[in-house]
Amino acid sequence: MSERDTKLLAVVGAQRSGTTMLLEALAHSAALEVHQETSAAVMNGFRMVSLERLAAVVAASDAAGVVIKPLDDSQWIDHMLANLDGSRAVWMFRDWRDVVNSSARKWPGHGADIVARFVAGDDAWLDWRAERVAAGTREAFLALCEEVAAGDDHAGWAAWWWLRNRLFFDLGLDRLAQVVRPLGYEGLVMDPASWLAQLCAFAGLPDADVMAASVHARSVGKSAAPTVPGAVADACDQLFASLVEASALAWRP
Numbered sequence: 001m002s003e004r005d006t007k008l009l010a011v012v013g014a015q016r017s018g019t020t021m022l023l024e025a026l027a028h029s030a031a032l033e034v035h036q037e038t039s040a041a042v043m044n045g046f047r048m049v050s051l052e053r054l055a056a057v058v059a060a061s062d063a064a065g066v067v068i069k070p071l072d073d074s075q076w077i078d079h080m081l082a083n084l085d086g087s088r089a090v091w092m093f094r095d096w097r098d099v100v101n102s103s104a105r106k107w108p109g110h111g112a113d114i115v116a117r118f119v120a121g122d123d124a125w126l127d128w129r130a131e132r133v134a135a136g137t138r139e140a141f142l143a144l145c146e147e148v149a150a151g152d153d154h155a156g157w158a159a160w161w162w163l164r165n166r167l168f169f170d171l172g173l174d175r176l177a178q179v180v181r182p183l184g185y186e187g188l189v190m191d192p193a194s195w196l197a198q199l200c201a202f203a204g205l206p207d208a209d210v211m212a213a214s215v216h217a218r219s220v221g222k223s224a225a226p227t228v229p230g231a232v233a234d235a236c237d238q239l240f241a242s243l244v245e246a247s248a249l250a251w252r253p
Contacts, residue, residue, distance in 0.1 A: 005086075006061045006065060008054070009065060009089065009205065010070060011089070012071060012074035013074060016106065017094040018189070023036055023067060031065065035068045042054050042068055048073045051083055055084055065203065074091070074164070074167065075128070078173065090203075093182055093240070094184070094186070096239075096240055100157040100226045110157075111156030111160055114156055115156040133167075137170055144232050158233065162236050177250040184243070184247050
């Protein structure tokens with residue numbers, strides 16, 4: 001870390017889980033240097049340039065904290081935590097139903113494409129999506145894919161939500177609460193002042209009352225729950241419950 005003891009916080013997890021809102025809230029603090037996933041300072045093509053570049057940005061910062069959002073590199077967050085002293089991370093998660101609806105609106109057809117590429121074993125196309133997927137998890141995911149009809153975008157996005165968030169446990173992040181914690185979207189938007197204060201305390205960042213002003217709960221349950229196959233819905237429900245439980249344990253007083 002730098003001589004000014006600048007702290008580093010990475011916000012990771014699945015897309016459409018509230019990470020942009022969280023970074024926008026943190027950006028309201030003048031004490032923080034916030035980098036979205038398009039920041040050329042640390043990112044290239046939505047991927048982190050390197051840990052060396054990140055360490056250099058942190059060392060050169062005059063801010064009390066640097067915040068980054070390397071979503072496409074969430075599967076490598078344990079490496080960042082192990083190699084950059086004092087770094088912290090939060091794994092954002094959100095009810096899969098709202099994530100599916102949001103993803104299908106933003107990237108129509110892409111959920112079905114992801115399933116089709118996994119079934120075909122096209123890891124070159126999948127790129128970061130297939131990195132560090134445990135063999136057993138991939139097998140379970142392919143079993144879920146068998147329940148997804150060709151072109152069923154909502155079911156595809158639900159299966160993808162399951163696969164992406166399964167990484168939190170497969171990487172053993174649930175056993176590293178001192179450096180990384182799951183942060184639920186619903187809790188954050190319902191009580192932003194409290195959760196932002198807890199987040200800042202965990203990451204060693206200065207708290208600022210102004211940060212909560214931009215957080216809202218308008219998208220919670222905004223649309224009707226998507227219709228997906230029962231096996232896929234059950235798997236997502238079980239994993240969401242596990243994330244909620246892990247979050248409660250990680251943030252308990």
